[in-house]
Amino acid sequence: xxxxxxxxxxxxxxxxxxxxxxxxxxxxxxxxxxxxxxxxxxxxxxxxxxxxxxxxxxxxxxxxxxxxxxxxxxxxxxxxxxxxxxxxxxxxxxxxxxxxxxxxxxxxxxxxxxxxxxxxxxxxxxxxxxxxxxxxxxxxxxxxxxxxxxxxxxxxxxxxxxxxxxxxxxxxxxxxxxxxxxxxxxxxxxxxxxxxxxxxxxxxxxxxxxxxxxxxxxxxxxxxxxxxxxxxxxxxxxxxxxxxxxxxxxxxxxxxxxxxxxxxxxxxxxxxxxxxxxxxxxxxxxxxxxxxxxxxxxxxxxxxxxxxxxxxxxxxxxxxxxxxxxxxxxxxxxxx
Numbered sequence: 001x002x003x004x005x006x007x008x009x010x011x012x013x014x015x016x017x018x019x020x021x022x023x024x025x026x027x028x029x030x031x032x033x034x035x036x037x038x039x040x041x042x043x044x045x046x047x048x049x050x051x052x053x054x055x056x057x058x059x060x061x062x063x064x065x066x067x068x069x070x071x072x073x074x075x076x077x078x079x080x081x082x083x084x085x086x087x088x089x090x091x092x093x094x095x096x097x098x099x100x101x102x103x104x105x106x107x108x109x110x111x112x113x114x115x116x117x118x119x120x121x122x123x124x125x126x127x128x129x130x131x132x133x134x135x136x137x138x139x140x141x142x143x144x145x146x147x148x149x150x151x152x153x154x155x156x157x158x159x160x161x162x163x164x165x166x167x168x169x170x171x172x173x174x175x176x177x178x179x180x181x182x183x184x185x186x187x188x189x190x191x192x193x194x195x196x197x198x199x200x201x202x203x204x205x206x207x208x209x210x211x212x213x214x215x216x217x218x219x220x221x222x223x224x225x226x227x228x229x230x231x232x233x234x235x236x237x238x239x240x241x242x243x244x245x246x247x248x249x250x251x252x253x254x255x256x257x258x259x260x261x262x263x264x265x266x267x268x269x270x271x272x273x274x275x276x277x278x279x280x281x282x283x284x285x286x287x288x289x290x291x292x293x294x295x296x297x298x299x300x301x302x303x304x305x306x307x308x309x310x311x312x313x314x315x316x317x318x319x320x321x322x323x324x325x326x327x328x329x330x331x332x333x334x335x336x
Contacts, residue, residue: 080108083106085101085103089102098118098315099315107273107315116174116176118315119167119318120166121167127162128164128193129162129196130157131157133147133157134188134221138224146220153180154180158193159178159181160176160177160178160184160193160194161175161176162196167323168327170323170327170330171206172201173198173207173208173209174210175193175194177190177210177214177258179213179215186228187217188225190218191232195232197210198232199235208244208245209248209322211249211251212254212258212263214253216258216259217256217257217258229260233262245268248268248269249272249313250271250272252276253276253277254275254277254278255280264308269310270309270312270318271312271313277299277303277308300312
């Protein structure tokens, strides 16, 4: 066995020295068997690592559904998010529902023209004093610019629209404030237009309805705005002497000098759900009294419970309820 191994290695050495050793494609190794016979077994040359497949399959990268979905820009003026429940509402649906959330019944702010359209009979509204505008008597810094800005935004001359109209079968003097015009603040024009409306209702012998939304008296007009509180209240006193009804409708927000005058003087004081109503805001009261305010303080529901208002009427039911109240007042007047 030793001779066979020696002769085999000698031939290989001789071939190598003569330079005739062929290029080998395989490698060999010696393996002993149980019988002791040496066997030379071929073995494949390992493949090049440059083209070797990976030892483990690579898991493909997962693309999330969010990444697959391209972000699309939602055009403005199509959807509105409810600040109360977070629901996205199609604007057309919101307009058809009188700016009330169909899920949680949150009442959005609504313009004076839209509110008039939702209450009065078609083509019966006759506007009064449409061209009356405010004058910057005190030369208050920036006041003229704010007036011009809000006139362009709201297409109104000031913060109230007044006129004679029909609600159901009743002829009514109607005034509707607009929070979009300087927060519905009451200046000389607002006070004058409302006073003329009330006097017109008194002369015509018809009910007066004023729908309020205001932050209070307009500070840019100083004492001239405060004078409107007494003027409107005096006009309502003469209206009451003629035993004519006055209905005050309070919407979010109703504060300050407006709430301290004509807005709280109704024969019936109505309010929309969750409307904030008061003189000073909750934060001011809390800082002044240094006391914790009760839950729901200054909301319509809180004030109904404590007797300041007579009923809470949802916006979609407002016209029907006003017609019922006017029928009642008209029946009482005929009976008297």
